Every structure is written in structure tokens, then in C-alpha cells.
Amino acid sequence: MTDTIVIAELSKGKINATTNELVTAAGMLGSNCTLVVPCTESSVANDAGSITGITKVIAAKSSVFETYDAAAWAEALDSASPSGIVITSASAQSKDLAARLAARRSVSVIQDVTGIQNGTLSTPIYSGKAIQNVSLNGDAVVTIRANIFRPAENSGNCDVQVLDTTGNLATALQEMVQRASERLDVSEANIIVSGGRGMGTPANFSHLEEIADKLGAAVGASRAAVDTWEEIPHSMQVGQTGKTVNPNLYIAVGISGAIQHLAGMRSSKYIVAINKDAEAPIFQHADYGIVASWEDALPVLSNSLASLLG
Helix, strand or coil: CCEEEEECCEECCEECCHHHHHHHHHHHHCEEEEEEEEECCHHHHCCHHHCCCEEEEEEEECHHHHCCCHHHHHHHHHHHCCCCEEEEECCHHHHHHHHHHHHHHCCEEEEEECEEECCEEEEEECCCCEEEEEECCCCEEEEECCCCCCCCCCCCCCCEEEEECCCCHHHCCCCCCCCCCCCCCHHHCCEEEEECHHHCCHHHHHHHHHHHHHHCCEEEECHHHHHHCCCCCHHHEECCCCECCCCCEEEEECCCCCHHHHHHHCCCCCEEEEECCCCCHHHHCCCEEEECCHHHHHHHHHHHHHHHHC
8 A cells, every 4th residue: 555644733833633633534545654743843743653543753843844934844844754645634724735745746636635435535626516536546645624534543652753854945935924813723623603694794703703702712704704705714614615613612693504504514512503584594403593683692692701701
């Protein structure tokens, strides 16, 4: 079988749980899974050896990993990673990186994989209206959508190899713009507060952010909201053509509940829907439904949370 290489997904300087899902996917595509951890300090990779299913951990240490630059990261990771099928997550940054790695290695790239069966990869096309099945024939770079595959357990034990990489610093544009406040990504959150076009304007998402801040939650959006307003980025989109989520609590505000959206969040453990349309399809899937406008419901919810949480 073909060797597989998983590029670890990092969040706030630590290996993200999504990495365990990538290892599971790697086991369906090949053998001898090598986990490559991009880092500035090798200690980040210390716990990676416990992930079940990997045979080697490479801590790719370089100053280029301080901030994301596609060209520099691709060069550094290309030099650190052995040949085989390279697997990354389908986050916006990792999909960009995957394309760069594929170009450097002159291999195919398959983006946003949502299923693997007998070596055949499934990926949505035409804005999720169809699914294409792709069979690999040789090395490739593959991105895997989060919250699709069962995470590998942490019962393994393999050594960590530290490799100092030297990306081309001259190509690093250092154009990363630090945001004043960086919110938790919806694919990582245990609680998500999502808004739809029923919020009226993108400015009204500030009311969702207020609720999210009190709950320690991420803020999501429906495809309708993302398509309607440029201010709502695609990174917030939950749904078949966005991100698949599986939180403990999903609060849908002003979201009708189209099939495309439900495909990305229906596995949530507890769904609360707030919508002024009593016939909205979202109520058929909600554990608790509130027929009210967001203008009426959110202030009450905010006050209740303030009383409960002090």
C-alpha cells in the first residue's frame, strides 16, 4: 500500500483534535502513516506520538511557521515530508497549502473529501448539488472535511523526530493581518450560535456574538447569509458546502432549515431553533423551538444567561 503523510492541524499552538480524524482517513488510503507537525518549538509535537495509527512523527521546526505564508510553508513541508499521499484538513488555510504542495510535487489535489470507501474518495461539486467519486492512482494531496471521520484514539506510542526545515524566507510576504479578536472556528466548537438571512443585516450578527461570548461559543452562518452579505465570510458557513459540525448545542437564529444547512449540523446533540415562521423546516429537527423574531428572543436569552452565569 502507498505510504501516507498527515499534516497536523494546529490551533493556538497545539495539535487540534481534527488531526486524529485525518489519521483515521489516512488509514483508509494507505499504510505507514507519518505525522508531520509544523512548529517553531518541537515541544508542540511531544504528545503526537500517542495517536493510534501513526508509525512516525516528524516535528518540522522552522521560523517560517510563526505566521502563515503559503509559499514558505509549502516549501518547508515539502522538504520535511516523505513521498506518498499527503493528507490535510479542509480548512481554508490547509486547502490553500494543499494546492501549493500538489503543485510542488506535480501530483493531483482532491479537495474537501467527505467520504472514503474502498479507496474511492467522495467530494461535493457544483456547490454541493452533486457528489463526484475519485479513485487515486499514485501519490496525491487530499484535504479532508472536519467532523466526518471517527477520530483515532490516543493509545499509541512512537518516537518524535525533530527536523529543522529551512523554508525560503525571501518568499514569505508576512502579510498576516492580526484581528483584534479571534473567535473559535465553528468546526472546533462545542457550542455554536448560527444566524441566517432572517437576521436582516450583517450588522445584527453582533447580537449573536454577544450571546456567543457569554457561552464561550463560536458564531456560524447559513449559506443564505454568506451568499447575501459580503461581511459574513465563508469560514462561518455551516452546511453541505460549508463546514460539517457536531457540537453539544447548536442554536439556529433566523435560519429556515434548508436541506443544505441541515446536512452540516443535524448531528448536533441538542438543537435550539429561533424563527418567527412557525412553518420553518428547522423546527422539524429542533429539540426545542421558539417561534419568535430574533429581536424579541435574543434580549431575553442574553438577560437569562447573565443571571445564570453571573
